[in-house]
Amino acid sequence: MTQNIITEFIEKKLAQPSEDASYEHVGQKDLAKGIVAGLVAGVVATAAKSVAERIYPPRTHGEPEPPELLAEKVAGHELSTSAKTLAAESIHWTFGAAAGAAYGALAEFYPNATGRRGASFGITLMALTHEGALPAAGLSAEPAEQTSRERSSEMVTHILFGVVAETVRRFVRSRI
Numbered sequence: 001m002t003q004n005i006i007t008e009f010i011e012k013k014l015a016q017p018s019e020d021a022s023y024e025h026v027g028q029k030d031l032a033k034g035i036v037a038g039l040v041a042g043v044v045a046t047a048a049k050s051v052a053e054r055i056y057p058p059r060t061h062g063e064p065e066p067p068e069l070l071a072e073k074v075a076g077h078e079l080s081t082s083a084k085t086l087a088a089e090s091i092h093w094t095f096g097a098a099a100g101a102a103y104g105a106l107a108e109f110y111p112n113a114t115g116r117r118g119a120s121f122g123i124t125l126m127a128l129t130h131e132g133a134l135p136a137a138g139l140s141a142e143p144a145e146q147t148s149r150e151r152s153s154e155m156v157t158h159i160l161f162g163v164v165a166e167t168v169r170r171f172v173r174s175r176i
Contacts, residue, residue: 034108042100122162
């Protein structure tokens with residue numbers, strides 16, 4: 001049901017061109033500058049999402065985080081607590097930076113991707129990861145099996161990620 005609501009929201013609301021989507025930087029479209037602005041934005045947005053998840057955590061009963069599961073899956077064995085934490089944090093920050101860089105590149109040539117001040121990006125990222133790739137890889141429960149707390153926390157923190165990423169991307173891109 002949640003997946004249908006999210007899909008419907010994306011198709012009906014977020015896929016529409018947004019009045020606030022604008023190409024604000026001066027000069028030519030530049031892939032490298034878009035990637036750099038997006039990379040910086042992704043790191044800052046990851047920090048914001050991390051803080052938000054401490055306030056409103058998606059998993060409250062000791063369930064493992066998807067990056068922890070991925071780290072152990074890649075290693076092929078159970079990791080020590082410190083190694084698992086280090087690997088999970090590395091995965092988390094690398095993914096956030098990479099997602100931001102991809103977003104920056106996309107925004108450079110397709111300004112409508114920045115619609116809803118970045119909220120579209122955050123929701124799309126959540127749908128691709130928590131509703132698609134992570135369950136498919138066995139790193140999280142299927143959407144129908146996730147708790148309402150987990151779904152709502154992921155939705156809120158991904159929207160925050162998208163809005164922060166867009167705010168920072170615009171700021172950085174207008175200055176490079």
